[in-house]
Amino acid sequence: MQAEETQANEYTHIKRKALNWRFSAGKNASHFCRLAWALGITHHPLQQMRIQYEEKTFEGYFNTELARRGNFYFPPGQVQEGSIGADAIVMSKSRWLFRRLGHPYWFRMPFKGMSYREIAEEMELHLGREISNIPDIQGNILFQYKRSEYMVKPSAEEWPHWNEPYFRYDIYPEQQKLLEHLHTKFSNQVLIVYAAPAVQDVGELVDLYVGNQLISRTNFRPSHELAGHKRNTFVEPGAHSWACSDPVRLDPFRFDEALKSLHRPELDIRSAVTSLANDIEEVLLRSPLARPFRTLLRQFGLQDLGADTPLLKAYIKMSAARDITGLQWVIAHAGDARSDA
Known part of the structure; x- marks a missing residue:
């Protein structure tokens, strides 16, 4: 013993x-x-400590904090549940349903109802009023959110570049190829960035969200700078990164400075929005995501809309794009675009 x-x-x-x-x-x-x-x-x-929160949680908190700043506009279909305050619209003649909703009837329905085209025209008017209240836009931003891993083992592949615990996220080839194509299409007219938090657990994530400090703990990296790499690594959100597998040291990137360098669209805001949506549609229809993109457009009823609803059609295209790519579209206001990131 x-x-x-x-x-x-x-x-x-x-x-x-x-x-x-x-x-x-x-x-x-x-x-x-x-x-x-x-x-x-x-x-x-090769064991590492994984971050214990969901990517969608970070995305939701990030969007909420960004919206609080007042100089960023989230178009309908991106974060909000529709632009007319409804999650779903249906046409029903069910007596049972109307009775359950407090409007029983026997022979004559209590509501006349509206055709899809009438609803579309009303939504177009609403979108027009809403977008007319936005100042001249500084530019469009496309965020690709990432959940970081926190690497604590010296055996981690990128450890020699840091010699201390660090964050990293994977870059998916098909996703990266799409982002590069979009960057080529828009150049400096649209800012396309990866956004990944320097956060270790859900407790820290919630604390930063409550304190409006999550964006300041987020690492931003333009997508085109990661061409040819499979991962990006960093220690502090505003400092330099090491992109791998062929290691390249990337200089610090300032989100607020990048916003200032965006070229303001020469078109009016309505035309700028519809032009962006059409260009996104063109890129997606030439990508491996063309089939699911078309399917969503049909599901959203795009084929039933006429030339008199250009804004609604644009928002439908961008909503479908978000569903299949995860790209978050945000509009920064001209003159007010600023960030603590």
Whole structure:
């Protein structure tokens, strides 16, 4: 019994020394990894600590904080549930349904109802009034949200570039190719950026959201700068990044400065919105996402809309684009575009 206790104490002592070595191993950490794996300190040499929150949670909190700033406009169909305050619109003659809604009838329905075209025309008027209240736009922004992983093991692939814990997110080839195509199409007229939080857990995420500090803890990186890479890594949100697999050090990127450098559209705001939607549609219809994009457009009834509803058609196209790509479209106001990011 005493021998077993002595052996256990020695084992604990070795583990403690190995853990202390871990933080001083630096680039020579491979020997520690083998030892730690053998001792059961880690389940696998490449294990990392994953962020414990959902990407959609970060996206929702980020959008809410951005909207609070007052100089960014979220078009209907992007974050809001429709532009007329309704999640769904239906036409029904069911007596049971109207009775449940507090409007029972027997022979004559209590409401006349509206055709799809009448609803579309009303929505077009509403969108026109809404967009006319927006100041001249500074430019369009397309956000591609990412959930970071927090890498804490010296065995992590990009550790030699940092020699300390760091954040990273994966770059998906098909998604990246689409973003590069959009960048080529729009050049400096549309800012297309990855947005990834430098946040370790859901508790910190919530605290930053409540304190309106989440954007300041978000790393922004123009998508075209990551061409040819499979990951982006960073330690602090406003500092430099290392893009991998062929390592490239990327200079710090300031979101607010990038907004100022955007070229303001020469078109009026209505024409600018419809032009952007048409260009996005053109790119998607030439991409591998063409089939699901067309399917969504049919589902949204785009084919039933006429030339008298250009804004509604534009918003439908951008909403469908968001559904299949995850790209968040935001309009920055001219003259007020500013950020603490």
